[in-house]
Amino acid sequence: MQRVSQRPTYKTIVSVAAAVAIVAVILALGAQKNFGPQQYGQLVVAGLGAGAIYALIALGFVMVYTVTGIINFAQGAFVMLGAMIAATIYGDASSGDAVGLVIAAIIAILATTLVGVAVERLTIFPARNADTLTLIIITVGVYIAIQGVGLVVWGTSAKAFPAFTTLDITDGTLRFWGIVLKTQTLWIWGTTALVLALLTLFLGRTLTGKALRACSVNKEAARLMGISPTRMSVFAFGLAAGMGALAGIVLAPATRPIYDMGLKLGLKGFVAAAMGGLVSSPAAVVGGLLLGLTENVAAGVTKSGLKDVFAFIVLIAVLLRKRGIFAAGTDLERP
Amino acid sequence: MEPVITDSQPAPPLLVLSDLSMAFGGLVAVDRVTTRVADGQIKGLIGPNGAGKTTVFNLVTGIYPPSGGHVEFGGERLIGLEPHEIAARGITRTFQNVRLFAHMSVLENVMVGLHLQTRAGLLAAALRTRATRREEARIHADARDLLDEVGLAGRAGDRATDLPFGLQRTLEIARALAARPRLLLLDEPAAGLTAPERRRLGSLIRRIRDDGTTIVLVEHDMEFVMGLVDELLVLDHGSVIAEGTPAEIQSDASVIAAYLGAPER
C-alpha cells in the first residue's frame, strides 16, 4: 500500500546522493576507456538524438492513453507505415526532389491517419465496452496484422530514404569541438519541439483539443457536456497515427525503414511515455530524452548489449519513485 | 468540553486520538483532533461535508500515515502499522461507498472477513490437507452463522454486487464483524437506506454493541444518530468544535452555528 511520504527533504538528499553516485560511476567507467569531454559530449548529443525519436513516438502513446485509457501497442506500426509509405512514394532516394519529399510525407501521414481511424472503427469501437487488458491485446493483434501487411507489401528489405538537408541518402554532418552531429538530428529535434508546441496549443486553445482533454478527465462528464467520447477516440487514434507516421518519416533517413521497425521503436516510445507518466506530453518528451540519454551513456561506458537493461532500470526506478516524472500517483486507489 | 463517560467506572478508553493531524499538500484535512472512545460505547462522528470525518477513519485504520499526532488503541500506538496489522489488532471498518468484493458470493465475502481467524498456508491449501479442510468447514459454518445473524442467510450464494444496496451495506458490516473486531468503524452506514432499513440497521448496531464491540460511526442523518449514540464528536474544517452527549450537542451554540444551523444538502 503506497503511502504519502512525510519527509521530502530526506528524499531530496537521497536523490542527490544517487545522482552523484551515478555520475561518479559513469566517470569511473569512462576513465577506463580514456574518455574525455569530447567523448562525453558525443554520447550526450547522440543520446538526445535518439531520445527525441522516442519522445516523438511517445507523444502518440500519450495521445491515445489520455483520451481512451488504452496503451496502443499498434503505435509502432503507425511509425513503420509512415516511413515505409513515404519511402515507397518517394522512390529513388537520391533524386534530390524536395517537393516530392514533402508530397510523399503528406500522403504518408494522411494515409496512416486513415489507417489509424480505420483501426479505431474496426477494432477498438466494437470492443469499446471491454476491459483495458482486452483492448490492449486487441492493439497487439492490430500491430501484428499491420506488420504482416508491411511484410506482404514491402518484403524484408530495408528502404533507403533521403536526409532532409541533403536530399540524398548520405546525410550531412556538423562538427563542433570534435563532436559530430548529423543534420537529420536537427530535423528530429525540430520536429519533436514543433509537435509538442502544436499539441500543447491544440489541446489548450482549440475546442476539439479541450474536448479531448475533457474525455481524458472524465468520460461521463464529457458526454453530459455534449462531447462524444467515441468521436474523440477516433480523433485520438487518427491523430496518434498521424504523429506516428511523422515520427517514422523524420527518423527514416537515420534508420533505414524496414517492415518490423515498429516493434522496437514502439516499445521504446512506450517506455518513454511511461517514464513521463503516460498522461503528459511535456513529461513524455522529457521521458524520451532521458531514455535516449540513459541508453547512449550507459552503452558508451559499458557494453552496448546491456543498454536496454539500464533503460529499463531507469524506467522501473522512475515508476517506483513517482509513477512518472511529473505525475503523482494517478493509479492510487483512493478510499 | 470534557467528554462525558457514561459509565460511572473510569474504564480505560479503548481508542485515544491525540493531536491527530493530516495535511494533503497545503490542505489541512484533519487538524489536531484529540478524543477518546470508551470501551463499549457507540460514538458518533458528525460534521458538514469535508469536515474530515472519513479522513479520521482512514488515519485510524492506517490507510494514511498522519502528518502529526498519534493513535492509541488498547494502550498500543498504531502509527506506522499497515492497515491489515491494525485490523489484526481489532479495528475493522466499512466504507462510505460500499467496497464489497465484486464477483465473489455473499458467503465468500464474509469468509474473507474471517481471514484473520484462519491460518492455512498456501502449500497446505494447494495440497488440501486435512487441517485445511477442517478449517474450511469451520469458517464456512461461521460465515453462515454470521449471515444468519444479520439476516442474509438466504442469499449466501448470490453474487455480492447483485444484492440490493441496503443489503450490500449490511453485508459489508457482516464482513467487518467477521474479523471479530473490538472496535468497528462505520462510515455513513445509513446513507441511501430506506426508513425501515434504517430501523433494522439501528437495532443491528445496538446488538453488535451489546455483544461487546465498540462502535464509532460517521453519519449525516441526525435523527438516526441522536437516537443511537452514547456520545458525539463534531468536526468542522478538520477541527473538533464540540464533543458530548446528543443532548449536549443539540444545545451547543457553536454546533448550531456551524452545522445544524446551516441547511443540510
Next chain:
Amino acid sequence: MIERQRTIGRRTTRWQALGVLAFALLLVASACGDDDDTTATTAAPATTATTAAPGTTAAPGTTAAPATTQAPVAEGTAYKIGFVSAATGGGSSLGLPERNTAEMLAAQWTDGIVGPDGVHHDLEVIILDSESNPDAGASAVSRLITEDEVDVLVAGTLSGNSLAMAPLAEEAEIAMISMASSRRIIEDADTGEARFWIFKTPQENGHNAAVQTDYLSALGVSTVCYLFENSGFGQDTLANGQKFFGDADIEIVYSDSFERGDTEFPQTTSIQSSGCEAVVVGAIPPVSALVTSALRDFVPNVPIVQGHGNCAFAFIELAPAAVEGVPLPCGRLMVADGLPDDDPQKNLLVQYVVDYTAFTNGEPVSTFGGHAWDALQWAYEGLASLEEGLGLDDRRAGVRDHIEANITNWPGTGGVFNITPDDHLGLGFDALTFVRVENGAFAYFPPEAW
C-alpha cells in the same frame, strides 16, 4: 510447388470460414498499402511474386536442375523435401530469400525425379516458416518428420534455430541440411566430431575471419576494434575474429555490439579513445550499412573491414557513399559476372542470378538464397540417387549417405564443396574471396590489389 492434396476433415471447414472472414479484413487492411503502391514512381513491390501461386510466374529452370526428362519407365514413391526457413521475424532478411529460392526450385522441379533405375517419382517441397523462433522452428521440423514424413530436411536459417532442430533430425534419423553458419550445428562442440545426420551449406565465420586476417596483415595493422551485431551470427564472428586475429598477432583492443534498428552508435566514441588502427564489423544489412556510415562520420581515418554477412545488394543500396571502397570477404555469388570464365562456379552462379531475379520479379540476389540453393540441390541429388522400393527409413539414410559420399568437388553458390565424414560442410578458406564496393557494386578485390 505441388499443391498438397490432403483431404480436409469436416472440422477444418469451420476454421476455413473463420479464415475467409479474416481474409476479408486483411483485404481491407492491405487495400491501403495497394493504393499507395499505385502512386509509387519507381519501387517495385514484391507482392506479385510472393502472393501468386508459385509455378505460374516462375521462369522455367533450364540448366540448374540436373534432372533429365526421359519418358518414365514406372511410377515410384513420391519424394518429399521438407524446408523450413525464417521467412518472418528477426531472421527474415535471410530467410525470405531462402524461401524464395525454395519456391523457385520447387517450380523448376515439377517434373519430379527419375531414379538411377529409371523409375519416376513425384517430388514435393513442403515449405514452412520458423518465424525466427527456435520453438516454432523445431515444431515445424517435427511436423515435417512425423506428419509429412519427408525424406530429407533443409532447415534452419539462424544458428539458434538450427541447434534446436538438429536433435529432432538426429532422433528421427533423417538428414538435415542447415542454412545457418555456426560450426556447432554440424560438430559436437566438445569433441569436435561431426554430427552424423547434420550438414550445412554456408561459409563460416571462421573462413571469414581467416580471410580478414590475411587482409589486415597485408595492411600491417596490429590493433583492431571489433563491432558486431548482437545476434548469434554477430557473436560468432567476434569469437572467430578473436581466434584467427590472435594467431596473426593482431589484437582486438575494443569490441562491442550494436543492434538491428539502432540509429545512434555510441560505440564510435570508444573506438576514438581506444586508438585502434582498423575497425572490423560483423553484421548483416541494414544495420551494417548504418554502422559503416557512422564510422565514416565519427572515425573517418580508421579503415573499415566488413564481413561476409553483407554479401547482399542491400548493403550498398542503404548507404552507397559510406560503403564505397569498403572491402569484405564474400562468396563468389556477388561477383559472378566478374569471375574468370574458367571458374568452376561461374556458370551456375550466373544462372542462379538470372533465375532468381526472374522468379522474384527483380529482387536482388543475396548470398542467403544461395545457401538454400546449395542445400536443396544436395537434397535433390540425394533423392535422385535412390532406387525404388526403399522404405522411409532407408530412403532417409540413403540421402544422407549419398550427400556424405558424393558431394565432392561439387561447385555450388557457396564454393566448391568437398564433404567428408569428418567435415559436413566441406569448404576451404578459398570459398570466400575478397570483394570491394566500387561504384555502387561489388567488385572482385584480389590479393594483388591490396
Next chain:
Amino acid sequence: MAADSYRSDTGTTTAPAGNGKESAPRRATMAGVVVLVALVLAIGLLEAFQPGGVDVSSLTGGVITFDTTVRIGILTIVVVGLNLLMGYAGQVSLGQAAFFGLGAYSSAIFTTRAELVGIGSGLEGRWWWPWLVMVLGMALTGALAYAVGRPILRLRGHYLAMATLGLGVMVTIMFRENLGLQLDTKDITGGSDGIPGIPRLRVGTFEIWPIERYYYLVWFLAIVGILLALNVVRSRSGRALRALHSSELAAETVGVDTARFKVRALVVSAMYASIAGSLFAHFRVAVSPTPFDFLASLELVVMAAVGGMASVWGAPFGVAAILAIRELVRTRLDLVIGGAGGEQEAVAFGVLLVLVMIFMPEGVVVRVKEVARRWSR
C-alpha cells in the same frame, strides 16, 4: 486493469450454493478433471496405436500435430500460473516469459555446463540430476520473483504492466548477454545461439522419450498443476487474492496482508513458469533467448485472455486455441487463401486475435459456459 474481466469460476454463479450444497462446485471440478484426464489419455493412446491410421494429426485435418499437444501441455502450466496472478490476484504481468526462460536456462545450464558455475560435473551423468535441477530452478526463480515482487507489486495497473515488461526484457537480455559476462571468458548462456545438447529426462535407465512418453509426463504435471491451482483458488489464500483484486483497501481492512499475498501469487506463478521452462528445455533439448522474449510474454497474456483469465480451466483452452490458430495459419492458410505464403500468416494471426478479443472478451471458457448455460435452460 482487467477488473471487469473477472469472473468467479468457483461455482458461485453456476451452483445453487444457497442451501448447503457447497460440494457442487467441487463435484463439477472433479468432473472437469476426469474429462481432461480421459482426453489426455485418449489422445496419447490414439497416437501410440493409431487405430486404422487415425492419429491426432489426421483427426484435426493436419493442423494439430502430436508435437503441438506437448507444447500445449507445457504452456498450459505457465498459463495456469499466470491466471492465478492475473485473473485471480489481478496483478498484470507482461514479463512472464522471463520466468519461463529462467526455468529453461536453469535446466540447460545445470545439466550441460554445471562445472562452469562451480558444481562438480560428475552430477551431469546421474539420472536424478535433471529432476533435482528442476526443483532447484523453481526455487531460484521463486526466489527471484520474491526479491523483485516486493517493490514492483506496489505498482498498479498500467504501471505494474510496464515494470513487469521491463523486468522481462532485462532477463531476456541477460540470457543473450551471457549474464553480462564476456562470452570468451566464461560461456554460461551461450549468447544468442543458446545452449544445445540438453539431455532427455530419465528415470534410472528408462528414458522419458520418445515423445509419447514425454507427452504423458508433461500432461501429468499440467494436470497436477491445474489441481493444485484449483485447490488454492478455493482456499483462504485464493479468496484473499480475489478479494484484493476487487479492492485492495477493503481486503486490507479485514486483515489481508495484500502486499504479502500479491508477492505470493507472483512467486507461485513464477514457479509454475519455471517448471514449465525446465520441461521445455528437456523437450527441445536446446534453448536460446527468443522463446522467452517480450513477444513470448505477450503471447502468454493473449493465451490467458483467450482462455479466460479468471478461470483455471481457461489455461488449457487458451493455449490450445492460440497454438491451433498458429498451426492453422502456418500449414493450412494456402488452402483457405489460394497461394498465400508465410507472410500472410502473421496478418491472419493478428486479425484472428482481434476477432477473438472482440467477440469473446472474457475468454473462450467463460463464453462456452455461458452458451452451455443458455442451452441447458
